[in-house]
Amino acid sequence: MRISVSVLSAALLAASVAAAAGDAYRGPLTLRLSTAQYRQIIGDVFGPTIKAGGRFEPDIRYKGLLQVGAGRVSVTASGIEQYDASARKIAEQVVSKENRDTLIPCKPQSADAPDDACARAFFAATGRLLYRRPLQADELDRRVAIAAASTKTMKDFYTGLATGLSTMLVAPNFLFRQENAEPDPAHPGQYRLDVYSKAAKLSFFLWNAGPDAKLLAAAESGELNTPKGLAKQVDRLLASPRLEAGVRAYFSDMFGFNELAYLGKDAALYPNFTVQVTADAQEQTLRTLIDLLLNQKGDYRDLFTVRKTFLTPILGSVYGVPVVAPDGGWTPYTYPENDPHSGVTMQVSFLALHSHPGRTSPTLRGKALREMVLCQRVPDPPGNVNFTVVQDTANPLYKTARERLNAHATEAMCTGCHKITDPMGLAMENFDTAGSFRQHENGVAIDARGELDGVKFSDGPGLNRALHDSPRTPACLVERLTAYAKGRALVPDESTVTKGFELDFAAAKYRLPDLMRKIATSDALYAVTPPQVANALPTEIAK
Amino acid sequence: MSHVSDLGRRRVLQGMLGGSAVTVGLPFLNGFLNSHGTALADGAQLPVSFATWFWGCGLNPGRWEPGQIGKFADLGPELKPLEAFKAKMNVYSGMKAFVDGKPFITHFSGAQAILTGSVPRAREFAQPSIDTLIADVIGTRTRFRSIEVACEGIATHSQSMRAGALVNPGEISPVALYGRIFGTGFKDPNAAEFTPDPAVMVRKSALSVVAEERQAFMNKLGAEDKQRLDEYFTSLRQLEQQLALELEKPAPLEACSVPGAVEEARPSTEIETAAINHALFAKLLTHALACGQTRVVNIVFGDALSTLRKAGGTQTHHEYTHEEPVDPKLGYQPEVAWFCTEIMRNLGVFLAELERIKEGDRTLLDRMLVLTGTDHGYAKIHSVENMPVMTIGNAGGRFKTGLHISAKGDPVSRVGLTVQQALGLPISTWGNDSMQTTKTITEIIA
Amino acid sequence: MRVFRQGLRVLVAAGALLVAGAAAAAESKSFVVNWFYMNNYYGGDVDCPEGLNPSSIDFYRREMVRLGYPKAEIDKILDGYPGAGDGRGPWVAIVVKRGNGKDDVYENPTTAPDPGLKVVQGRYAYGFNLDGRGAASPKGFEDPETGEKGVNNELYRLVGCIKSYRGGEGAAKRAAYPDYIWDVLRDRMPAWLVTVTSDNWKDGPATVTFDRALKTVVRDASGANVRLNMTYAIDPDPRGHNVVQGTIKNGVLTTDPANINFIADAFGLTPDLHFTKARVRLKMNADGTLSGVLGGYQAWAAFYWGNAGRAWTGEYLHSQDAVAIYYALKRMADANPDPKTGENRDISSAYAIEAIPAFTVSADDAMKARTGVRASRVP
Structure with missing residues (x-):
């Protein structure tokens, strides 16, 4: 029962922190690495042959982003067991006979006795990458000492080295991105992130990874604190192929793709919906947006009308199109003009995720568009609602989702919210819960008319154009991407900053890399209020 | 080294590191007491153990699934022999093996799906079975990393394997097994001397190094982050405490006793004879677990191509599955159903042995996780849909029980993934091709 | 059910584009064979009054x-x-x-001497009157679906009282052994494709093309069936290409007698199937799938080797007495007499076909896809 108590306390803690912190906090952050970031760093530091697995703590979504939730989570007792097991497993692989010659920069004097100089060299070099800053003298000394003690006990230098390495891999300095503040010399009385925190912020934003050697060098030399030096590094990171991983991470977070792993459909009704479909569907959307936003340097708003995508034969069977691809792999595919499947929110990754196992949900789909694409919050339904009419797809009186929702939303307390969500979601009714196209439901032709903020349309492509043209669409990306980069929810008065980004984004023809550059080079990203100040003035800032 | 030596309580261990291993008593920590203050904290003192129990030809669809999803009250008729254990078991229905266009090897592919998480392209490409993966983590300090038995007298029927070509043969003779476990090499867990494992000492010292840096880390944090990171350090301390317990002389295994000598049984595919062998094996394995000789056991009651038959009968269980007509009134194959029920009764015999061993106010079964395996969902048509899978025991509090998990269309590898994670294996994904899953069955993780 | 119907909608468009040689007024629908098995009628106790053959x-x-x-x-x-x-x-x-x-x-x-075999003595069997003698056909059955008399299906008569070949009712319709063989076989052999060209399945002439794909089938989430709407490239090998003419009447497509060859090229389970004077009856189901019966003569020696090739393993597992079956085949063969000995070399038979909508492309198109040219969808 020990474990369950810990899980429970973690949940309560998360709730209490959320309540206490409010959204006024603008101090330095302590963000837990996501599972993907953890793996990425291990791969970057030790190479692809080192396997990093484990069921790490679940991430928590806050204000639309897991990356923001990362500042609200901790490590529970069962979580630490996993981190510890993973740390030891990684360390064991790093010092293994196969890997030690390439991953350890020196050879010990003796294989079964301590060699402090060699251990120190290894810990200093590796620790700098894991901690995203040089190790302090006492941190390094402790590792050298534990390695020596362990070597003596186990009579093996490499076991000692693995012990020292595992202490870094399980340390909060590695598992959490801890930011530090320092006075900003350019703005007396104000604070900024110290240069290593700045480097980490930059690399996690653009690459979803820790800083590489060049970025750490730019931090160490102080170059990163100069506008020119910062611009140079931002350009370098944006020009790197690793930008793709960063963009994938952002949109996976924004579109809630972590939920896809748990998505299933009623196999009797939707036999084509297999686990490969969910995996391929996520990849389809990511390939589509990488191609448009990075390869084509396209307009972000076109993401909602884009016709060029990538398909596998399995996805082809869901969309009902023939796909011949080498060895079942990916092939580019362009939909005809006005095809209902144009636009990433008309892809399986969106349509199936925001539906029930056996039926669609115009409400869930509309809510997801509001929250993910337009950054508008839709209230949760009240607690005492009778959903029977909506859920019964076999009711002969209400054959389509529209009819069922109309019958359901007659009560005043329901209509308010359904008016926000349903007119968008109903325009997506030509897709069943698995994301396949349909013209009828229960034999009745589907009426896919809808509306978004006063713009009326007759079908899905119309909704796509409305999303494309809505000023909220680019504004939402700016706000959410800024929050993602910062790792926290934006404070109300920061809207002046995002407004500025919005103008620049429009001026740059809504090209994503330009927006990322703007955010990454802005002072606003690195400005902080030191914790003691934040603690002293919580109520003032909350206004 | 000054920062290392100036550690108060930790110095005790540091002194051991590099020196000779001596029995050291550590101060008893308050944290080890449970809320009643009566016993050691849950699950910490007695190690979790694992078993697989395998039979061939599955069960009849619709006749084993509990009547309710989630907390269930009624087991299907073919699981009725397990009625006594229903509060301690989970039943998983609806999960399947994905063949993905690979050759479908009947009576093999499905069994692999449950036990290795993968459907191999051919027998020789089979993945390691789950028990070996688990034994590599929890079985490294016991005399036997794992023990396999095959109740029909054919050693190669063992389902435990490192890889397709490396099957761990099953013991077929109860007398031989008795000799192996309780013969000359038997190590009495309640003997006087105790030597702490130096590897655990090292691990604990390593965690201590991290704990030492607590203050330096916390000093930089704001109030909210301090609260969060406090949770991290509390968790870290709990892990340290677990390791500290491992360094102490373990609580006596009061339940450990050496069973009396057993009689030899005749190897046979007659189900009645296999049942006699199984009962002998079950008793010996239970004592081996209670005495800490191993933490992983694997029982094959009937092989995948269930060659069990009634005494004097001519047709095997397997032949019945394919040849016996479905009784139009009953809606199932009655002879097959007899075999299914009888096989489950034997599973109940093993569980009853585990349950009989009292450890404080609980039983050996409570710190076990028994995973069942079989080859087909509906053997009549070689279906690998809706494979019957069960886990029994809560793995020392790591699993919630009494639940029926219905996960229609999901790969059956989800069960194995969840089992491994609950037992502390650092994996996030298991299985190949469509069998590959990251979907932990979170409903049952305690 | 809904899913199948949608697949069909798209298929109409894609099929027209992709299937070469379709007449302008006609449209082609392609399918992949989901199940193919010996279609053994089950009539309860009356089929085998002497009982079933021994285990x-x-x-x-x-x-x-x-x-x-x-x-x-x-x-x-x-x-x-x-x-x-x-x-x-x-x-x-x-x-x-x-x-x-x-x-x-x-x-x-x-x-070994002939131990004898208990055979079907019932009135009904699926299939066709293959010998053209109608109700007068010796030993003719009556088809339980069409009511046609003089149905020639001696292979069913022969195996129908062997336990593993015994069909059943409803969900158990497929007999255990044919069911097992197909389920194993379809994962190992290239998929079989059926393309029907007709005027939107209206009554009138129709063309049925049987082809072999370059790859195996892909199964759906149920595992029991083949995935809907997958794309298959057609193997250009002429051995597996068959075009037969037929007529749709009252929604049922029936083909004229022709030779039809199914090439499995799968080792160890069954030989390829070569049917002579074969006829096919197909109907389109409400969910867009296709089901029907193929009847034809096949060489009994090939059938014998399909089982006996597995020697004692197949024999004991499925209680198929190879010797008894050998003599029965020789005795019950009903077509294609050897000009020298006068002994019949072929035996009449019937198989069930169940097929699911699929896309087909030519092998050329498949190769182009590798080089970046893709097939596209008609809006």
Whole structure:
């Protein structure tokens, strides 16, 4: 029962922190690495042959982003067991006979006795990458000492080295991105992130990874604190192929793709919906947006009308199109003009995720568009609602989702919210819960008319154009991407900053890399209020 | 080294590191007491153990699934022999093996799906079975990393394997097994001397190094982050405490006793004879677990191509599955159903042995996780849909029980993934091709 | 059900684009064969009034008695039968040489005497009147679906009282052995494709094309069926390409007699199927799938080897007495007499076909896809 108590306390803690912190906090952050970031760093530091697995703590979504939730989570007792097991497993692989010659920069004097100089060299070099800053003298000394003690006990230098390495891999300095503040010399009385925190912020934003050697060098030399030096590094990171991983991470977070792993459909009704479909569907959307936003340097708003995508034969069977691809792999595919499947929110990754196992949900789909694409919050339904009419797809009186929702939303307390969500979601009714196209439901032709903020349309492509043209669409990306980069929810008065980004984004023809550059080079990203100040003035800032 | 030596309580261990291993008593920590203050904290003192129990030809669809999803009250008729254990078991229905266009090897592919998480392209490409993966983590300090038995007298029927070509043969003779476990090499867990494992000492010292840096880390944090990171350090301390317990002389295994000598049984595919062998094996394995000789056991009651038959009968269980007509009134194959029920009764015999061993106010079964395996969902048509899978025991509090998990269309590898994670294996994904899953069955993780 | 219907909608458009040679007014629908199995009618107790044929242990015991083994020894030999299934059981060597004690009986079935086989004596069987003699056809059955008389299906008559070939009702319609064989086979062989070209399935002429794909089928989430709307490239190998003409009447498509070849090229399970004077009856189901019956003559020797090729393993597992089946095939063959001996070489049979909508592309298109040229969808 020990474990369950810990899980429970973690949940309560998360709730209490959320309540206490409010959204006024603008101090330095302590963000837990996501599972993907953890793996990425291990791969970057030790190479692809080192396997990093484990069921790490679940991430928590806050204000639309897991990356923001990362500042609200901790490590529970069962979580630490996993981190510890993973740390030891990684360390064991790093010092293994196969890997030690390439991953350890020196050879010990003796294989079964301590060699402090060699251990120190290894810990200093590796620790700098894991901690995203040089190790302090006492941190390094402790590792050298534990390695020596362990070597003596186990009579093996490499076991000692693995012990020292595992202490870094399980340390909060590695598992959490801890930011530090320092006075900003350019703005007396104000604070900024110290240069290593700045480097980490930059690399996690653009690459979803820790800083590489060049970025750490730019931090160490102080170059990163100069506008020119910062611009140079931002350009370098944006020009790197690793930008793709960063963009994938952002949109996976924004579109809630972590939920896809748990998505299933009623196999009797939707036999084509297999686990490969969910995996391929996520990849389809990511390939589509990488191609448009990075390869084509396209307009972000076109993401909602884009016709060029990538398909596998399995996805082809869901969309009902023939796909011949080498060895079942990916092939580019362009939909005809006005095809209902144009636009990433008309892809399986969106349509199936925001539906029930056996039926669609115009409400869930509309809510997801509001929250993910337009950054508008839709209230949760009240607690005492009778959903029977909506859920019964076999009711002969209400054959389509529209009819069922109309019958359901007659009560005043329901209509308010359904008016926000349903007119968008109903325009997506030509897709069943698995994301396949349909013209009828229960034999009745589907009426896919809808509306978004006063713009009326007759079908899905119309909704796509409305999303494309809505000023909220680019504004939402700016706000959410800024929050993602910062790792926290934006404070109300920061809207002046995002407004500025919005103008620049429009001026740059809504090209994503330009927006990322703007955010990454802005002072606003690195400005902080030191914790003691934040603690002293919580109520003032909350206004 | 000054920062290392100036550690108060930790110095005790540091002194051991590099020196000779001596029995050291550590101060008893308050944290080890449970809320009643009566016993050691849950699950910490007695190690979790694992078993697989395998039979061939599955069960009849619709006749084993509990009547309710989630907390269930009624087991299907073919699981009725397990009625006594229903509060301690989970039943998983609806999960399947994905063949993905690979050759479908009947009576093999499905069994692999449950036990290795993968459907191999051919027998020789089979993945390691789950028990070996688990034994590599929890079985490294016991005399036997794992023990396999095959109740029909054919050693190669063992389902435990490192890889397709490396099957761990099953013991077929109860007398031989008795000799192996309780013969000359038997190590009495309640003997006087105790030597702490130096590897655990090292691990604990390593965690201590991290704990030492607590203050330096916390000093930089704001109030909210301090609260969060406090949770991290509390968790870290709990892990340290677990390791500290491992360094102490373990609580006596009061339940450990050496069973009396057993009689030899005749190897046979007659189900009645296999049942006699199984009962002998079950008793010996239970004592081996209670005495800490191993933490992983694997029982094959009937092989995948269930060659069990009634005494004097001519047709095997397997032949019945394919040849016996479905009784139009009953809606199932009655002879097959007899075999299914009888096989489950034997599973109940093993569980009853585990349950009989009292450890404080609980039983050996409570710190076990028994995973069942079989080859087909509906053997009549070689279906690998809706494979019957069960886990029994809560793995020392790591699993919630009494639940029926219905996960229609999901790969059956989800069960194995969840089992491994609950037992502390650092994996996030298991299985190949469509069998590959990251979907932990979170409903049952305690 | 809804899903199938949608697949069809798109298919109409894609099929028209992709299937070359379709007449302007006609449209083509393509399907992948989901199930193909011997279509054995199940009529309850009346089909086999003499009872079912014995299980393998019983006919092995019978053969050992014939060979003169004392009862006590037979009991000993069969103790623990069949054992581990690994060929080490003491009975294996005996039954393999049960003819003359030295030769493999599966290769030389005539070394053993004919033990006889209980056969179907019922009135009904699926299939067609293949010999063209209508109700006057000797030993003709009546098709339970169409009511056609003089249906020739001697293979069903022959195997219909063997347990593993015995069909059933409803969900158990597919007999255990044909069901098993197909389920194993379809994962190992290139998919079989059916394309029907007609005027939107209205009554009138239609063309049915059977092809073989370059790859195996892909299954759906149920695992029991093939995935809907997958794309298959057609193998250009002419051996597997068959075009037959037919007529749709009252929604049922029936083809004219023709030779139809199904090429599995799958090792070890069954030979390829070569049907002569074959006819096919297909209907489109409400969910867009296709189901029907294929009837035709096939060489009985090929059928024999399909089973006996697996020697004792297939025989004991599925209680198929190879010797009894051999003599029965020879005796019951009903077409294509050998000009020298006068003995019939072919036997009439019927198989069930169940197919699911799919896309087909030519092998050329598939190759172009590799080089970046893609097929596109008609809006």
